[in-house]
Amino acid sequence: MEKAVKRGKYAPLYRHLQTLKGREWRTSFAELETVLGFNLPDSAWIHRPWWANQGQSGGHSHAQAWQMAGWKTAEVRLDDETLVFLRDD
Numbered sequence: 264m265e266k267a268v269k270r271g272k273y274a275p276l277y278r279h280l281q282t283l284k285g286r287e288w289r290t291s292f293a294e295l296e297t298v299l300g301f302n303l304p305d306s307a308w309i310h311r312p313w314w315a316n317q318g319q320s321g322g323h324s325h326a327q328a329w330q331m332a333g334w335k336t337a338e339v340r341l342d343d344e345t346l347v348f349l350r351d352d
Contacts, residue, residue, distance in 0.1 A: 274326035280332035292344040
């Protein structure tokens, strides 16, 4: 599964999160799109479950990317188009 994450559509997010120092990354959806190099799907902008942490054993490729990098999502604010990634110890 890790090979798929490293080569998949969300690999830029995986790589970016691995380079970050500190315990959290506060970001906007727009900044995240810059990291990814493509637009987030419409569902990410309107459905909070898109941002759910789904466990290491499965789930959507976008969630696998942040989870395999050792992070989880928190404080998803659809109205502000922001979220926080936290290191997942």
